[in-house]
Amino acid sequence: MLTRSLLYIIHRSMTIFVILCCICDSLLKFLIHLLGNNRDELYKECVAALQGGLLLNGKDFNAIRNALLGAFQSVDLKLLNRLEMTGEDKESGSTATVMFIGNDMLVISHIGDSSVVLSRSGKPEVLTSPHRPYGSNKVSLHEIRRIREAGGWIVNGRICGNIAVSRAFGDVPFKTKKDGMLQKGVEEGKWSEKFISRVNFNGDLVIASPDVYQIALGSDAEFVVLASDGLWDYINSSDAVTFVRNQLRQHGDVQVACEKLAEAALDQRSQDNVSIVIADLGRTDWQNLPLQEQSFVYELGQALATIGIVSLGIWMTSQLSL
Structure with missing residues (x-):
């Protein structure tokens, strides 16, 4: 039996929402971790694209991947249209990580700077890479190259000196209103009219195309920790897995484990929002494990x-x- 818990901490004056949905039936267990307020639309699109979960049973990964790509793109298009039509905060954006947990398989569809870590017999397995326009890992280098090929540039790890996440829903100024972003930069003194006259965009700087992963789950798979960078920038995956494992060994309560892990990140002087989901896969007898x-x-x-x-x-x- 899968158990899961959710914790979110709003730090200082920044507003961030973390949403957890869980559906338990014969087909799948469905978790959504979404920073923002587009969870309902994303949920509907994913379920429809996966034919209510039937597509997962077929285990055709290419079909699953294409379905999730289409679902994420559809959600982003609807959000962009709404933001432009209503005049809502056009600079708002959301990252999202969707996990489908079956008996022997985990499928993840991911955009943004959160990360997912799986514990296998106490050993951490980092399953996703954050979408950031800085760093030397394969994903970061790909993002930097993609942004530059689209006509953008990176300043201090931020796209056009503004945003540090390279994949997200929304973020109109880096998609459909890039010219407006340039003009605003002139008004704020970030660059000159002469500079923007040489800029030639040929693609979106921020995209909503997810990385989709398929991971086999064996008897050694214990739990999944899905968290924002407010955790991972201060506590590494190995320490997080050990911490959660010891928490579950002591009391077996994933909600308490969430709270204690978030407290640990804040004790490490985390200055960011700390958002955590822990899913116990129900395969481990915690009371009989050594600390x-x-x-x-x-x-x-x-x-x-x-x-x-x-x-x-x-x-x-x-x-x-x-």
């Missing part, structure tokens, strides 16, 4: 932050000295 040891550096940071006797500067110094 794992966290890394010494991680435990030290946790202890110091918990008792509240050090400042950020002292904490950083302690990390560097080990």
Whole structure:
């Protein structure tokens, strides 16, 4: 039996929503982690594209992939049309990660900077890569090249110096209103009229085409952690898996594990929104598993932050000295 929990923390004045949907039937277990407010449209499009889940039973990955690509593109088109027609916040955007969990297979459709990690007998397996216009990994290099080929540029890891996520729903200024984005940049003094006269866009700078993954699930598959970069920028996948594993060993409550993991990220001085979904795949007898040891550096940071006797500067110094 699959159990899952959701936690979201709104940090400072930024607004971010995390939505979890779960449908349990003979065909699939369906989870959505969506930063934004387009969950209903995405849910409907995905279910329709996958023929109510029947397409997953056929195990034709190319058909599944094409269906999800079409669903994401349809949601994005509808959102763009609505934003332009209603005059709503045209700079709003949403990232999304959709997971279909079956008995022996996990399918993920993903856009944005969240990441999914699977625990296999306590060993982390990073399943997705964040869509960011910076870094040296294969996905980041592909995104940088794609943006430049579309006529855009990267400044300090941001598309045209503005946005640090390269795939998302919405974000009108980087899709259908790129000329307006250029003119706004002139008004704000970011660049000159002469500069924009040389810019020639030939594609969208931000896209909603998902990366689609298919992962085999064996008896060693324990749980999935899906979280925003507010977690992963401060706690690595190995420590996160060990942390959640120990939490489930102690009490078996995924909601408590979510809360404690988010607290751990904030104790590490995370300055971003922390959004977490944990899905226990129901294959592990947690009470009979031994506890794992966290890394010494991680435990030290946790202890110091918990008792509240050090400042950020002292904490950083302690990390560097080990």
